[in-house]
Amino acid sequence: MTSDVTLNDRPKPRVEPDASLPLPLQPIDRLLRPVARILHIEATSGIVLVLCTAVALIAANSSYAETYMAFWHQHVRIEFGGFVFDHTLHHVINDGLMAIFFFVIGLEVKRELVHGSLSDWRQAMLPFAAALGGMVVPAGLYLMLQYDQPGMRGWGIPMATDIAFVVGCLALLGSRVPHSLRMLLLSLAIVDDIGAILVIAIGYTEAVAVPYLMLAAGSIGMVHVFAKLGVRRFPPYIVVGAVAWYALHQSGIHATLTGVVLGLMTPARAVLVPERFREYLQFKQRDFSDQQWAQQRHRAKVVREVQRLTRETVSPLEYLEVTLHPWTAYVIMPVFALANAAVVIRPEQIGDSVALAVMLGLVIGKPLGIVLFSWLAVRSGLARLPHRLPWRMLVAGSCLAGIGFTMALFIDGLAFGEAGLDTAKIGVLIGSAVSAVVGMALLYWASAAQHD
Incomplete structure (x- = not known):
């Protein structure tokens, strides 16, 4: 079908002057621009996570609990010839979508190692020491309380810091948080993620199917070959990466590690200057x-x-991180929270030994380990405290590191089965909430004392 109206005769959309965007402003732009402004606020992703957690908790403790739980445990089945992929929706989220989340973590780690605060070993020593203490002490405290008990497998739960919630809390406090403390906490969270990845790979892998492991290694090797040959298009990497994910999934090693490895392999330098x-x-x-x-x-x-050529002016790492970060922050992590934070809360479970061990690990073990190991690193001369960052600010900020939501729930599922352990989840939720409140209150007090 053709039209008698020429392009020049059609009514033109009203153009508003905008030197940065020489395109006509369309009606959809008026609707999406406020949304885009909201999404660029640092605290927004943390708020979305809190809302999704609240929805999951309310649903799990309502008359719709059975229907809500059944939704996440319905099966997703893909069959092609002799190939059959049949897993629950919950499993697909935790092993599939979270692989993209871990890929973005791998990109962030690579960026910090090449261009950021972890590129200089002297600069990296303080967050490295703080993160090490923030992993060792909570795990040790948990093991002390759960030694030789059925809940002992959950030792990795209180080790990790949730960077999204920490960023949200820091954004809410605004200029009261020194830039040096913000950078220290973010670097600490990055190192924390590396530690959590190692915990998943070493501590929660039981049997390994060697043929599938070899296939995964071969697929990852093919990604390296593509990079050496100068393959710049993403589709070949996506196909080979999907094969590597499936092979690692079948090998017995958690498939999300594929995302980390591929993230670390992503080039961090642009081809076109x-x-x-x-x-x-x-x-x-x-x-x-x-x-x-x-x-x-x-x-x-x-x-x-x-x-x-325009895309080649930035590195693949930068391009992918900017492209995927909104999807992980506003889709994958909220969906993960909806599927994993559905806990039936019973008052007697709050006093359970596993819940208490997780809470103490996050609320007490995390800040204690961070401050202790930081003090030892500074005292020994391996690191130095950033300029204008008093110890009271570091102590206050270390409490925020006890927010361990996403990775803690993820490790709970690895330690106690796909559905996880409700008492451990209660410990994570309460421990993270207490850490957030205490950390923000102490930071507010410390900043007020610093300005007096």
């Missing part, structure tokens, strides 16, 4: 002149070439 790209754009200026553009026979080809 800005100066060369500017020269290219100057050369292409004549192609976009009115007369020349109207006579172009392969305009789509020119556009695709400009798009491809």
